Structures are given as C-alpha cells and as structure tokens.
Amino acid sequence: MIRLPEFHEDQEYRILRETAAAFAQKELSQQAEQLDLEPTRGRVREVIAKAGDIGMLAALIPEECGGGGLDEYAFCVALEEIAVEEAGVAASLLAHNTALLPSAMGEPEALITGVSPDDYPACLAFPGDVSFSGGRVQGRVPFAFNVQECSFITLIPAGSGGTQALTVRGDTRGVETTPEAYQMGLRAARAGSVRLDGAEPSNIISGGDMAGAVERVMLLGLASIANGISRSALHKAYAYASERYQAGKMIVEHQQMRIFLAEMLAAVEQGRTLVKRACEDGGIAPAVVAWLRCTESACKSAIDGVQIHGGYGYMRDYGMERLMRDAKYCQMYPTTSQEALLRLLEASEEGWQP
Amino acid sequence: MTAKGVSERGKKVLLDFPALAALREHDRKGIDEILGIVEGCAEYKREVALPRALQLDQRMEREPDYFDWETMREACRYNIFSLAIPKVLGGLAEKYMITGMALAVEELSSACGGIGLALAAHSLGVAPVIASGAMAHWDTVLHEIVEEEKKGNPVVMAYGITEPSAGTDVEEPEFLEVGKIGMEAKKVKGGYLLNGRKCFISGGSEAKYFTVTAATDRSRPLQTWTTFLVERDMEGFSTPRVELKMGQRACHAAELLFEDVFVPDSHVLGYEGDGMANGILIIMAASRGPVGAIATGIARGAFEHFLAWTREKRNGKRPIDEDRIRMTLADMLGSIQENRGLFLNHSFGGDAVFRGAFTHPIFLSTFLIPRTIRTSKPYSAFLNSYYGKALVNALFRYFIKDEDVTDMLAKASLAKFTCADNAMALTSRALEVMGADDSPQRPWVEKAYRDAKLTQIYEGTNQLNRLVVYNTEIAQSLQVEIPGPFKKGVR
Structure with missing residues (x-):
C-alpha cells in the first residue's frame, strides 16, 4: 500500500470523506465494471438512490429545504472519494447537483422536485446555444451528462447575461435528447445532446450569476x-x-x-x-x-x-x-x-x- | 517531382515520402510496386475498412468472441496476406519487403487500428518462417497462404511470444535469462511436447498456423529458447480465451493453451536454442518499424478525422478559421512526418540487410527445382536436416550480418517507441482540442485514442524498447549473435 501525505482538512470534511469513501467502497467497488459496460437506467438509479442516503442527491441545497447542505468544498471532497471507485457515478451526481443549483440560488422551495431520488437524473444542458423568447426555448446543446431519460433539464439561455435559468421537463414537447452514439468514458452519467424546439419551461429562475x-x-x-x-x-x-x-x-x-x-x-x-x-x-x-x-x-x-x-x-x-x-x-x-x-x-x- | 503513371494516392505517397521519390529515379519498377501495394491498401481502406470500422469496434466490446471474417476475406483481393511472403513463392516481398509492409500497415491502420493489426499480426506470424530460413515450410505453409488468398480464403498466421508471467522478459536476452517462464517444450522421440500458455496473442483465435517460442529447459530459457511451427489442429492445442481490449478490437488478443501438444522435429524453425537471436531479435529488428507505422497510421487516421472536424461549421464559425487550431494541425502533421522519417529510416536499412539474401541467384535458383520435387519427402527431409539447415543458414548469414541485425534492432526499436508515443500524444491532443462536441468525427478520434495506447505496449513496452536502444546504440552491450552451424555455440 501507498500512503498519501497528510492533507489538512477540518474535522467536518474528514468525516464526510470517510463517509463518502465507505459508500463508494460498499456500493461501487464491486460493480464498477458493470456500471461502465452496461450502465442501464435501473443499475445506475439503484446506486444513486443509495448516494441519496448520504445527502448527495441534493448536496448543494440548504438543509432547511431538505437538501444535503454541503458547501462547495465538501461536495468536491465527496466527489473525489466516489470517483476513486467509479468516476461515472460521480459525474452523474455532479451533473445532477449542478442542474439543481440555479433553483437553490433562486427560490429553493420551488425545487422540491429534484430532491426525491425518483426525480434523478437532472441534466444540466450547458454550455450550449440556447435562446428564450415568448415563453419558448430554442437551441442546441452538443453535449451534457445525464441526458438519457432525464427527469428535467436545466438551461441557461443567452441574452440574460447568465442571470436567468430555466428548467424543462424531460418529457415536454419540443425537447429532443439524443444519446451519445458511443460514450467512451464516464458512462454512468449517460450523456448525449439536447435539441430544443419551442419547448415550454416548467420553471423560470432569476437570480445572480x-x-x-x-x-x-x-x-x-x-x-x-x-x-x-x-x-x-x-x-x-x-x-x-x-x-x-x-x-x-x-x-x-x-x-x-x-x-x-x-x-x-x-x-x-x-x-x-x-x-x-x-x-x-x-x-x-x-x-x-x-x-x-x-x-x-x-x-x-x-x-x-x-x-x-x-x-x-x-x-x-x-x-x-x-x-x-x-x-x-x-x-x-x-x-x-x-x-x-x-x-x-x-x-x-x-x-x-x- | 513528376511521377508519370502513378495514381493520385501514389503521388501523395511520393510527396509524403520524398526519399521514395528519390529512390524511384533509380529503381522505378521496385518503387512502383510499393506504390501499387499502398494504392491497394488505400482502396481497401475506402471500400472495406472505413465503412465498418466504427460499428465493428463497438460491436466487439459487447461480443468479444465475434470476428468479422468478411474484412479478412476482402483483404485477399489486395494480397495483404502475402505482403511478407517472398515473390518466388507468389507473394509480394522482394527488394522492399519492410518498406512495403510499413507503408501498407500505415495505410490500413489509418482506417482502423484493429483491422490494421489483424492484417499486420499475420505477417508477424509469417516472419519467423521466412527469417529462420525454414524452407521446407515455404512450399507448404506459405504456398497455402498464397494459393488460398487467390481464392479469397484468408489463411492466417500468428506469432506467440508473450506468456502470462513474462511479457517484457521474453523480448530481451538479459531478461529472459532471469524471467519466470511458464511454457516448456520437452524433448521426446521424434519431436517435442509443448505445455503451457501464451497470452495476448494478436490473431490467436483465427490463425491456422502459429509460430511459437518456448524453452526446452525452463531453468535455462535463454540457452534453450526455440521457435516452433504449430498447427491449429494439433492435438492438445486450443485457444480458450479472447481478451476484452480497450481498442484495436477488430483483432482478437487470444490465449493459446498447450496441453501435451506434440510438435515434430521438422517443425522446429531454425535450430533448437536459437529462438532468441534467430527468432525474436531478428523478427523484432524487422517488425518494430512497421509497428511504428501502425501507430503512425492510427495518428494519421485521427488527424484526418480531426481535420474534417475543424472544417465543420458551428454557429456559423469553423474551428479551422482560428489560429490555435491551425497551429495544432501543423503540430500534428509534424509529428506524423517525424514518425514516417523514423520508420522509413528503419525500413530502408532493414531492406538493405534482407535484400541481399532474398534476391541472390543462388537462393532464387533453388526455386527452379520443380515444385513436385521441392515438396517431396526426401527434399524436405534434407532441408529439415542439420546439413540442409546449415546450407540455407550459411547463405542467409553471408548476407545478414550480426552487426546489421543489431543496427536494425536499434533503429526499429527507436522508431517503435517514438511513433507510439507521438501517436498517443496526437490522439490525446486531438480530443483535448475538440472537446465534447457532438461531431460525427469525435467517435473516430476517441477510437484512435483507445487504439493508440496499445502501440505503447505491444512488441515490447516502450520502456523495453528504450532499453534496447540504449543497449545497442549507446552502451553497445547488446550485440545480436545469431548462432549457426559454422559459429560458436552450435549444437
């Protein structure tokens, strides 16, 4: 075995690191190969639901709103530990949580949807060429994680200077997702492209950057x-x-x-x-x-x-x-x-x- | 430079390889033959390899046991299975055997690293039969390959060196001496009993004939290392496992299992105990340059797809209109040309070493003897006898000097690791610059990235190849000494 040099972190991060590592060891290490070779919806969701038990499904949402209440660094610590065993699952959690982030920045209570494991995965369709006018979204996002069978998609349209975000339900008319023909890596975060043709957003969030x-x-x-x-x-x-x-x-x-x-x-x-x-x-x-x-x-x-x-x-x-x-x-x-x-x-x- | 009577592809080859154009002024016929080979491979790339490479790669991730024989059968039309077989036997190899091989595999691998490997690994399997001068098998095995190829039936060969516990160890004399060798060939009456396993053998599950190395005494592997010709239907031989590779999937990496496989004395290629120098080293001295050409082909394929991507429009803009992309393209072209310089430097040298023997009238005149006599029992018994082997050996050794082989080994190893490293760097960079764009070109470049990695590993890891370059060129501690009947160490 090889021991890494001591890396100073506050107590709370160390505890989180251990928790995340224990989760990854228990739930991911045995089936890392399957998660890569056959990342079926069922298999990935099962693992992700368990990640929800350690607060990773709404990690960046404040605790009072039912989230995990992690700060940025804590979130990074957990992702690193999970990625040691299976990076694709970590990427899926990352994409899911960043998709929830604008809602958390705007009105957290509007975001009960993403918190339930049933609403996994949320997809952050970013960056891309998306415009929003007359209540409809147009545009194209060449690549995003969690595209396949996603519950909702978060978009950041051009024109607002990045201060506006939209969520669109995955099954809305005018939303077309195309899975990667052959995804080389991070396969548990099932990627693809998104095309929007007059889709109606379910939520419009305005806030900071x-x-x-x-x-x-x-x-x-x-x-x-x-x-x-x-x-x-x-x-x-x-x-x-x-x-x-x-x-x-x-x-x-x-x-x-x-x-x-x-x-x-x-x-x-x-x-x-x-x-x-x-x-x-x-x-x-x-x-x-x-x-x-x-x-x-x-x-x-x-x-x-x-x-x-x-x-x-x-x-x-x-x-x-x-x-x-x-x-x-x-x-x-x-x-x-x-x-x-x-x-x-x-x-x-x-x-x-x- | 004007090149009359040369196709478009041939003209491009002459532009990319000015040394060939210069040589063509002295030997138009010889060079035009190489150009013909490359043109055939270019047509194969366009018609056969490119249309199926991506799908084949993706399919074989899920079905590793699947093998696309159609790509092999199609290759027969372009005589790709006789690239390494001497012309007197109906093959394509003559004055520029290694150069022709290198240019052909670059062309094939630029379509698909896996298909390129499947076809190149066959020639690697053929090589020991030729280089050992085992002429008794030329009129049977090599003849069969050529004749069946004419009918569109690929007869495939494979070279088995790597063992489960010995990869680097079986490629270098000083390591073989201390390596943990698993395979053993026990001398019995009339032949040898082979036991053990070989692994990661390219083309292993398709090949009909195998050239396999094994120690006749595992406690002295270097001194007893011997090359055998093994046939698939020999009793006790099987290929039980195909690996799940990251790339170059179109060519199986298989395990060869030997359970008391009886191999007759006549199937020893060269002499018992000369398997390192007369087997592995002389083959690597010829083949590592073409392996560099595989890497170069993979890099070139990535470059071609990357270039196509730079010309695609995104939001009205094309990547190629940006300075940084143009600089990147120039860098890539530079590394491809550097590779070509290195493998061509090796192949010209290699051809000069081999050419003498294979174009010599004495050698050619033996093929004036009618084939019925050449394939008769007494004739092959003579060729397989001590004196028969000694005669061929004497001729070969007259032209193929130990110091030349050492020099070729150095050049080949240098080309191999540099080309492989450049290919890995180029494919990595192409993806880095391209990003996660949804272009149809990206899966091709991703495939090239996966394919390229194997070139740093097979034919001796790049680290081993660096050691060989040091040992041969700088320390001069490794001198290939091919034992023979008129030399020390003869048994």
Whole structure:
C-alpha cells in the first residue's frame, strides 16, 4: 500500500470523506465494471438512490429545504472519494447537483422536485446555444451528462447575461435528447445532446450569476473527479507493481516505474491543493486552473497506470483502461483546455477589449 | 517531382515520402510496386475498412468472441496476406519487403487500428518462417497462404511470444535469462511436447498456423529458447480465451493453451536454442518499424478525422478559421512526418540487410527445382536436416550480418517507441482540442485514442524498447549473435 501525505482538512470534511469513501467502497467497488459496460437506467438509479442516503442527491441545497447542505468544498471532497471507485457515478451526481443549483440560488422551495431520488437524473444542458423568447426555448446543446431519460433539464439561455435559468421537463414537447452514439468514458452519467424546439419551461429562475455559479461547480467537480481518478490509478498501479515480477525484479523496483508512480502521487497532491484553494478563494479563475491541471494530470496518471500494467492494463479485467477513458472525458467538458486558457487570461487582464 | 503513371494516392505517397521519390529515379519498377501495394491498401481502406470500422469496434466490446471474417476475406483481393511472403513463392516481398509492409500497415491502420493489426499480426506470424530460413515450410505453409488468398480464403498466421508471467522478459536476452517462464517444450522421440500458455496473442483465435517460442529447459530459457511451427489442429492445442481490449478490437488478443501438444522435429524453425537471436531479435529488428507505422497510421487516421472536424461549421464559425487550431494541425502533421522519417529510416536499412539474401541467384535458383520435387519427402527431409539447415543458414548469414541485425534492432526499436508515443500524444491532443462536441468525427478520434495506447505496449513496452536502444546504440552491450552451424555455440 501507498500512503498519501497528510492533507489538512477540518474535522467536518474528514468525516464526510470517510463517509463518502465507505459508500463508494460498499456500493461501487464491486460493480464498477458493470456500471461502465452496461450502465442501464435501473443499475445506475439503484446506486444513486443509495448516494441519496448520504445527502448527495441534493448536496448543494440548504438543509432547511431538505437538501444535503454541503458547501462547495465538501461536495468536491465527496466527489473525489466516489470517483476513486467509479468516476461515472460521480459525474452523474455532479451533473445532477449542478442542474439543481440555479433553483437553490433562486427560490429553493420551488425545487422540491429534484430532491426525491425518483426525480434523478437532472441534466444540466450547458454550455450550449440556447435562446428564450415568448415563453419558448430554442437551441442546441452538443453535449451534457445525464441526458438519457432525464427527469428535467436545466438551461441557461443567452441574452440574460447568465442571470436567468430555466428548467424543462424531460418529457415536454419540443425537447429532443439524443444519446451519445458511443460514450467512451464516464458512462454512468449517460450523456448525449439536447435539441430544443419551442419547448415550454416548467420553471423560470432569476437570480445572480447563474452561468458563473454552475460553471464553477462543474469545473471544480470535474477537477475533483479527476483527482479521484489519479488516486485510483496510483493505488491500482502501485498494487500491481508490487506483486508483478518482470525484468529481474518487481516492477515497483524499476526506477522509471517509480518515477511514473511518483508523478501520480504529485498529481494527487497538486490536484487537491488546487481544488481546496479554488473553493476557499471563489471566482472563476482558480476553478479554471484547478480543472485544467487536475484533468491533464489525471489523463497522464491513467495512461501511465495502464503502461505500468503492460498488456493487462489494456484489458478490461484490471479496471485500468476505464480510468483512461474516464479521465479524458473530464478533460473534454464543459470546455476545452485551449478555450479555458484563453478565458483565464481574459479574466485576468485589465481593460482588454476584444 | 513528376511521377508519370502513378495514381493520385501514389503521388501523395511520393510527396509524403520524398526519399521514395528519390529512390524511384533509380529503381522505378521496385518503387512502383510499393506504390501499387499502398494504392491497394488505400482502396481497401475506402471500400472495406472505413465503412465498418466504427460499428465493428463497438460491436466487439459487447461480443468479444465475434470476428468479422468478411474484412479478412476482402483483404485477399489486395494480397495483404502475402505482403511478407517472398515473390518466388507468389507473394509480394522482394527488394522492399519492410518498406512495403510499413507503408501498407500505415495505410490500413489509418482506417482502423484493429483491422490494421489483424492484417499486420499475420505477417508477424509469417516472419519467423521466412527469417529462420525454414524452407521446407515455404512450399507448404506459405504456398497455402498464397494459393488460398487467390481464392479469397484468408489463411492466417500468428506469432506467440508473450506468456502470462513474462511479457517484457521474453523480448530481451538479459531478461529472459532471469524471467519466470511458464511454457516448456520437452524433448521426446521424434519431436517435442509443448505445455503451457501464451497470452495476448494478436490473431490467436483465427490463425491456422502459429509460430511459437518456448524453452526446452525452463531453468535455462535463454540457452534453450526455440521457435516452433504449430498447427491449429494439433492435438492438445486450443485457444480458450479472447481478451476484452480497450481498442484495436477488430483483432482478437487470444490465449493459446498447450496441453501435451506434440510438435515434430521438422517443425522446429531454425535450430533448437536459437529462438532468441534467430527468432525474436531478428523478427523484432524487422517488425518494430512497421509497428511504428501502425501507430503512425492510427495518428494519421485521427488527424484526418480531426481535420474534417475543424472544417465543420458551428454557429456559423469553423474551428479551422482560428489560429490555435491551425497551429495544432501543423503540430500534428509534424509529428506524423517525424514518425514516417523514423520508420522509413528503419525500413530502408532493414531492406538493405534482407535484400541481399532474398534476391541472390543462388537462393532464387533453388526455386527452379520443380515444385513436385521441392515438396517431396526426401527434399524436405534434407532441408529439415542439420546439413540442409546449415546450407540455407550459411547463405542467409553471408548476407545478414550480426552487426546489421543489431543496427536494425536499434533503429526499429527507436522508431517503435517514438511513433507510439507521438501517436498517443496526437490522439490525446486531438480530443483535448475538440472537446465534447457532438461531431460525427469525435467517435473516430476517441477510437484512435483507445487504439493508440496499445502501440505503447505491444512488441515490447516502450520502456523495453528504450532499453534496447540504449543497449545497442549507446552502451553497445547488446550485440545480436545469431548462432549457426559454422559459429560458436552450435549444437
């Protein structure tokens, strides 16, 4: 086993970390492969309902409104722990909770719908090209998690400066969801595209910077999931390297392999620090940085983890190749690294005019 | 450069590989033959591979045991199963065997890494029969492949090296010496009894003939490492398991199980105990460059789909109109061309080493002997005898020098790991830049990302290949020494 360096967190977060880890260990570790290969609605819902028992179905909604009452960092901590076992389930919970977020920002009591496990999954259709006029929604969202058989969809139309959010029931006329033809990673968060053609929203929420808030949580959540993937890669690869003999010694004794493993450890350390800092400081820039670095590192950790496993890593049985596919999807959504970098600089420049 | 009488695809090949265009000025016939091979593969890509690659990949995730024989049968029309078989036997290999192979597999893999592998792994299986000079089997096994191919029936071969507890260990002499080897070939009267397992064998569940390595004494694997020709219908042989791979699924990775499989003496390729140098090292010295070409093909496929994506309109804008995308495209093209330079550098060298033996009049004249005599019992008994093998060996070794093989091994290994790393980086980057767009091109690039990873693992992990480059080129501690009857270490 490998022990990660002490990471200072307040008592409440440590307890939550243990709770989430225990949930993931008990409910996900045994069926991680099935959740990836056959993420049927029934199988995913069963797991998600149990996540509801630890408050993850309405995690960011205040406790007085029946939610889990987690703050951003607590939510990230829980996602990381869940992602260590199955990143797809973590991504589904992330998408569900970010879809509930605008309602929580507006009038929390209007949001009794999303709190019940029966209303899972909620889908955050963001970012996309959506317009709202005359009480009808038009537009197209190329990719979102939880699209398949979703109970409702949260949209942030252009034109309001991101201060308005809409919810549309999944079965409303004028809502067309297309599942991914072949989803490579994070499969439990069953993704697809959304097309809106004159759909009528069930709820219109006005408030603060909705777009900024959901994007921030989405970026931090994916960064945390990426950290979970790096941790999983590290632990799996270290365990394998410790029991496999090759080229005259145990794999873990080979210098280059030790460097790969240390890189993974550094990725986890750096990733956690970035997420924690971004949660403490607020604003979009630290969240962008955390997402950029954590997802990039997770991709590298997963690819190197497969390499340490050799041929076995490429096969489904060892659960390593799944990490490679999941990590990549964390990096491909909700923006691209180049676009995020351009945004980051723009957000940090004073007086820049396009 | 003007290239008369060359098709569009051929012209593009000459543009992409100026070295070929230069060589064509001296040997138009030879180079045009390679261009012909590439044109055939390009047609196969367009007509056969591209229309079914995505569906096949997705289907085989759920049905790993399924195999699409139709893609194999179609390949017969383009003589892809005789790419490595010498021309005197009706195959395509002559002066530019490795170069032709590399360009062909780049073309095939640019359509689908799995289909590319399925076809390339066959030639890898054929290679030990040729390189060992086991001419007794040329007129039977290789002849059958060529003849059946003409009728549209693919006869597939596979090369079995990797064992469950020995992957890296069976690819390198110093590691084989200390490796935990499971397979054993016990000498019995008239042959050997093979016991044990091989795993992750590409094409293993389809092949009719196998070239398999095993130790005749597991306590001295390096000294007793031997290559055998195994036939599927030999008693005790089976392929019980197909792996669930992340990518390159169109080609099965299978387990080979040997339970007291009797292999006659005549099916020893080369001599007992020369399986490392005369088997694995000489094959890797020829094949790792083409494996780099598989990686390059996968990268090129990803590039082609990525380029198509950059031209798609989104909200009235095209990605290709942005500077950053243009720079990314240029980077990608750069890494593909770097790969091509490396694998071509290897294949030209490799062809120069092999060409001497395979185009020599003495060698060719043996095929003037009528086939009925060549396939007769006394003739093959002579070829399989100590002196028969010694004769072929002497000819081969006259042209194929140990130091040349060492040099080829270095170049091949260098090309292999660089091409694979570049392909992994390119496909990763393509997805990173593309993001979760709902373009029809994205599943292709995702597939290339999954396919590319395997190229860093098979034919020796990239780490092993780096070690080989160090040992051969820098430390010069690894010198391939092919044992033979007129050399030390002969039994």
